[in-house]
Amino acid sequence: MTLQEIADDIKGKRSLSDIDEVFLKSRILERVETYKIDINEEFKKLKRKDRYKEFFKDIRKTLRKVYGVYREIKEKRSKKTYLEIQEKIGNFDSVLDIGCGLSPLEYIEIFGKDKTYYLTDISKENIKEIQKYMKKNKVKGKTFLFNALDNYNEKLPKTDVIFLFKMLESLETIEKDSSERLFKQLKAKVILVSFSKIALSKGEGIKKKGRSWFRRMLSKNGYSFGDFDLEDEIFFLIK
Numbered sequence: 001m002t003l004q005e006i007a008d009d010i011k012g013k014r015s016l017s018d019i020d021e022v023f024l025k026s027r028i029l030e031r032v033e034t035y036k037i038d039i040n041e042e043f044k045k046l047k048r049k050d051r052y053k054e055f056f057k058d059i060r061k062t063l064r065k066v067y068g069v070y071r072e073i074k075e076k077r078s079k080k081t082y083l084e085i086q087e088k089i090g091n092f093d094s095v096l097d098i099g100c101g102l103s104p105l106e107y108i109e110i111f112g113k114d115k116t117y118y119l120t121d122i123s124k125e126n127i128k129e130i131q132k133y134m135k136k137n138k139v140k141g142k143t144f145l146f147n148a149l150d151n152y153n154e155k156l157p158k159t160d161v162i163f164l165f166k167m168l169e170s171l172e173t174i175e176k177d178s179s180e181r182l183f184k185q186l187k188a189k190v191i192l193v194s195f196s197k198i199a200l201s202k203g204e205g206i207k208k209k210g211r212s213w214f215r216r217m218l219s220k221n222g223y224s225f226g227d228f229d230l231e232d233e234i235f236f237l238i239k
């Protein structure tokens with residue numbers, strides 16, 4: 001089947017082999033019209049076309065935003081940052097972290113193993129690693145795969161706090177207003193969102209502090225929020 005062959009072709013490189021198939025196929029199908037890709041055409045023929053090459057490049061670019069290169073840059077937060085985050089939140093017993101990456105390996109120790117952690121990401125590799133850690137350290141909670149862009153209306157556990165650290169921007173670049181859609185599904189006393197203040201890719205320049213689209217979205221939906229900066233990150237505490 002050509003769709004599968006396209007998906008396998010795009011995955012190609014080892015760095016993308018971890019990719020979520022449903023996510024990838026959605027990104028393919030979203031673009032077939034734009035690039036006039038006929039998924040019933042024989043793959044060998046399709047692959048030779050210039051528009052396939054453009055289409056391929058476009059999808060790869062999106063995938064890099066979600067997976068790829070950025071994840072390999074280890075941007076660790078300091079213990080001091082986590083302690084300040086904790087202070088801002090106040091008391092909490094349970095956390096849902098969406099797009100958690102590997103940061104729970106840093107913060108569980110700091111926030112405490114007496115809390116319950118629901119940790120989720122689109123990346124299987126991340127989830128596997130965290131699962132191992134939770135088992136070994138007898139941490140309460142659950143890890144699971146979750147694609148916040150396409151499966152936003154899946155039932156999520158109810159917790160005191162939700163973390164969305166440095167992941168909304170990637171949703172938004174793929175599909176405008178997808179953050180708002182996700183937000184409407186979230187239920188918690190506190191939602192803590194962060195954005196990196198450092199540009200994620202070459203050529204984009206340094207992003208200015210602010211995220212006005214995000215502020216607008218919050219105001220429009222009647223959320224009250226405050227913001228604060230820690231290291232290279234801006235945080236929004238939403239109630």
Ligand SMILES: C[S@@+](CC[C@H](N)C(=O)[O-])C[C@H]1O[C@@H](n2cnc3c(N)ncnc32)[C@H](O)[C@@H]1O
Pocket residue numbers: 066067070071098099100101102103120121122123126146147148149150164165166167170171
């Ligand atoms: C820049 S990292 C941030 C990781 C972590 N939240 C932190 O701040 O340390 C972005 C994370 O979002 C995840 N991610 C990207 N798109 C996603 C999606 N659609 N659904 C769920 N997770 C996603 C990536 O796999 C990655 O782990």
